[in-house]
Amino acid sequence: MRSKIIYAIVFVLIAGSWAGNIAYYRDYRLPEGGFLNHRIETMYDPGVSFDLLYVANTDDKKKPVSVRTDELPSLRFYPAQVHSQLSHQTIYLLRGYFDVARMEERTSELAPIVLDSVYVSFSDGTESLQRVGNIVAYREARPIEGHTSPFSMSSVSSGSDHSGRASVRMTRPMTLTNISSSWLSELGDDFQYAWGADSETSGQMPTELKNKDALYLSYQFLIPHGSPRSLDVYNVLLRQDFVDSKGQKYANELFANYLPYPTEAEMRAYVREKRSEAK
């Protein structure tokens, strides 16, 4: 009798372990894989790249392989790599670049291309259209002819705290007229940037920059953990607009990247949100 009671208790414990773990496992599975929400600004030019993050259940057999879009025919992607490994989900990074061999010439600036979905091909040979957020690709004239660059000796650096800085030196007197990005108003206080120059400036724009003056630009993402946008992906293009003494306009670009590394708690919240959306 005693041994039967022991066997019964052990059976209940094992059954409880299975039931509890299966319930927990099912609660933290994504209904299906998909992209995180992206806010990408990019230049439709060779040498420019940007990253997309795709999240899927770790034990899914179907893994993302590549991405394509009809609107940007020269867009290519390097093979997907693991960006972050969590207990139940894996985040894959797909780095896109523009293939110079397939890049068409543009004699004048064209309207930007705005995408909210892309085709994803998977390891099982299937392909599906998936929402990605927003990708804005600016299309300036290419190649730019007739003007020598008014900038030289630029340096760019970035840190693991989602900060970065860059400097660019003038090769002739220029006037800085504006610094802008499509996502500045949306980010609000979650993104801060500052600029300065060798010359004394009032801190206001427009500001005069002399020949050989350096313009310094620094930025930092201040998106707190647990914030609704902490799992968003940002590629902020800080465009600096200049005009020279003849009225010719120039622009210099600095890309500020924010790639999230979610905590287990953030990923659980994300999965809960996706599961409730799927119901």
Add this chain to the structure above:
Amino acid sequence: MKKAYSIIAWGLALELLDFRINNFDLLPDVLGYLLVAIGLSRLKEGRRYFGVARWAAVVLMFFSVLPLIGMESTISLTSGDKPGFQALALTSVTTAIDLLMLYGICRGIRSSAINRSKWELALSAKNGWTILFVFGAMTLFACPFQLNYSLQDGIGFALFLAAGNFVCGVWVIFLVRRAGRELPGARKGGGGSPEEGVGGELDIIV
């Protein structure tokens, strides 16, 4: 009867040991379970328990074919891969049936030993089963945690369970060998005591 126990011991050894070359198992489990089932079918005494063990061995024989058709039913401690639900479920089911088979063997040997007043052997079978059951139960309890946690999170406990289960498996082989020597009906090495001689007759009668 000694031969029957010897066949069971060889079957258990084949089941316990895996020698793989390029994922090809040189000692397939299906052969081990077949030998165990054949050996158990030859034992007349303790039929109730040995019968349970025999049917468990037959079921395990079919389960051991699954890897040959591409179904993953084992968990690797060294590959670093997180096992899927199917692999965990199959591993747990086979562990549970394996436990049932070992219960049948231990209980059958104990029953035969009690009938022949082989108290030490009976006690050994009882204690051994208790330890087997503890390790088996702990394995079945811990297995589903791999759905939610990496094996590396509890690698120490996993290695402890793996080592414990292996030692228990070796111990059962020695128990079966000992039963072959000590229980009546063994033609050689039984010690030649009068009690064993009587047991030999009883073995034929039963």
